[in-house]
Amino acid sequence: MATQAPTKVTIRPFMPDDYPATLAVNNAVFDEYRNTVEEWRFNDEHRDPKCHFARYVAERDGKIVALAECGHILSMFHPRKFSVGVTVHPAWQGQGIGSALYDRAVASLDVFAPLSLRGNTRENWLQSLHFLATRGFTEQMRSWESRLAVAAFDPAPYVGAAAHVASHGIAIATYADLATDPDRDRKLYDLDCDLGRDVPSPEPFTPPSYAWYAERVFGDPDLLPDAWFVAIDSATRQYVGMSQLWHSQASDDLYNGLTGVLRSHRRRGIALALKVRGIAYAQAQGRPIIKTWNESNNRAMLAINEALGFVKQPAWVDFVKVLRADEAGEGVGTADAGEAEG
Numbered sequence: 001m002a003t004q005a006p007t008k009v010t011i012r013p014f015m016p017d018d019y020p021a022t023l024a025v026n027n028a029v030f031d032e033y034r035n036t037v038e039e040w041r042f043n044d045e046h047r048d049p050k051c052h053f054a055r056y057v058a059e060r061d062g063k064i065v066a067l068a069e070c071g072h073i074l075s076m077f078h079p080r081k082f083s084v085g086v087t088v089h090p091a092w093q094g095q096g097i098g099s100a101l102y103d104r105a106v107a108s109l110d111v112f113a114p115l116s117l118r119g120n121t122r123e124n125w126l127q128s129l130h131f132l133a134t135r136g137f138t139e140q141m142r143s144w145e146s147r148l149a150v151a152a153f154d155p156a157p158y159v160g161a162a163a164h165v166a167s168h169g170i171a172i173a174t175y176a177d178l179a180t181d182p183d184r185d186r187k188l189y190d191l192d193c194d195l196g197r198d199v200p201s202p203e204p205f206t207p208p209s210y211a212w213y214a215e216r217v218f219g220d221p222d223l224l225p226d227a228w229f230v231a232i233d234s235a236t237r238q239y240v241g242m243s244q245l246w247h248s249q250a251s252d253d254l255y256n257g258l259t260g261v262l263r264s265h266r267r268r269g270i271a272l273a274l275k276v277r278g279i280a281y282a283q284a285q286g287r288p289i290i291k292t293w294n295e296s297n298n299r300a301m302l303a304i305n306e307a308l309g310f311v312k313q314p315a316w317v318d319f320v321k322v323l324r325a326d327e328a329g330e331g332v333g334t335a336d337a338g339e340a341e342g
Contacts, residue, residue: 009065009097011104014055021064022057025089027250034250039222046216048074048208052082052112056104058097065092068101070109073118075196076203082109083118086131098131117321118202124314137319141202142296146310147289150282153309161273168268169235172277175228188230189213191239195260200295202318222246227254229277231261231270240265243274245281245290254282256292259301272304279308 014022019037027034047053053071057064066088073083084105088098106117119137121128122145162172178184193207208216217223224247231241244257256278261270282290294301296315 008060009100010059011056011100012059014057014067018057018064022055022067025064025067026087028089029087034248036249039249042221046212046219047071048212048216051077052109054105054108056101056108058088058101060092060097065089066097066101068098068105070105073203074208075205076201077206078115078203080112080115081118081203082112082114082116083120084109085119093127102131102135113324115322115324115326117323119319119321121317121319122314123317129317132319135321137321139317140320141200141318142315143293143318144296144302144315145291145293145313146302146305147291147313148279148282148305148308148310150279150287150290153279153283155276155280155283158272158276158308161269161276164269165231165273168270169233170240170265170268170270170273171232171234172273173230173232174226175223175230176225178230185214185218186210187239188242189217191230191242191262192217192258194262195242195258198260198263199258200298202320220246222248224281227278227281229274231265231274233265241270241274243271243278245278247287252287253289253291254278254287256290259292271301272307275304275308 019040023035023037023040044053051072051074054069056068058066058068066086068084068086070082070084072079073081084102086098086102086105088101109117117137119132121132123129123142165172175184175188181187189210192213196207197205199205224245227245227247229243230239232238233240241261243259246255246257247253248255259271259274261268261274279290290310292305292310293316294305
């Protein structure tokens with residue numbers, strides 16, 4: 001059912017025909033992180049079925065000018081904890097549209113009797129910070145965004161990185177190289193889950209099912225088979241580390257996914273060697289920028305990125321609004337940073 005918001009704006013549920021107009025609003029706000037309709041559609045069609053998700057749009061004179069999304073967070077799944085996000089086209093901000101969308105999204109969650117809501121914004125987006133603060137959200141965690149100008153990277157100081165890890169019995173292969181390993185996908189899933197537990201997070205990590213992971217991750221059109229690097233213990237053939245680079249159909253930039261090494265194999269230079277392989281790939285492909293994110297206290301990965309020439313950008317800030325006491329008594333924790341990068 002459609003509702004009325006200030007400035008004669010109509011709020012209604014998102015429909016499949018809304019993808020182009022809704023994405024145009026999103027890309028106008030997140031210009032440095034643009035997506036395509038195909039990417040959004042793939043993500044929507046491959047959400048874990050246990051996770052609630054809803055999207056609403058605001059229309060002015062039949063034109064979509066804003067959107068709101070709410071739902072469970074798969075990597076921190078709790079049946080009564082949700083994220084909420086509101087995106088208003090710059091030309092329509094400050095007119096009450098975001099407030100009306102937020103109220104609609106939050107009201108739609110009442111059936112779950114939610115315990116908490118999560119929001120996220122960049123530290124230099126003052127209007128967004130004010131929006132969250134006035135609604136009772138408080139800061140919980142910060143993550144630095146860092147970027148590497150690929151063409152400016154000098155590989156000379158790191159030419160021995162691969163030989164160094166090889167001296168410790170570690171080989172590095174790509175996802176594509178490992179196609180002959182019949183257990184590749186399951187081993188990568190297990191490794192990803194093990195590493196995920198060490199990625200700093202405001203809530204306990206909840207691993208996805210293998211069935212969902214296989215369909216969503218290995219089937220992702222943005223996966224680069226030659227840019228997913230895996231560290232392998234040559235003696236046991238165990239997968240002990242990884243570093244992923246993902247591309248976007250709307251940009252030439254690359255995004256660093258998870259970089260991590262099992263605790264049993266840390267302090268051997270594996271994470272550094274994996275990152276250097278990724279940068280070499282980006283240079284060979286003529287990619288301009290690699291973007292990555294690290295929790296602000298994750299000194300292990302921040303130090304590697306700083307040494308490689310990644311430059312910090314404004315931080316992204318995670319906020320939480322507690323609505324009810326958690327009867328289960330579950331606390332909010334941050335895992336040991338280790339050499340994991342989210």
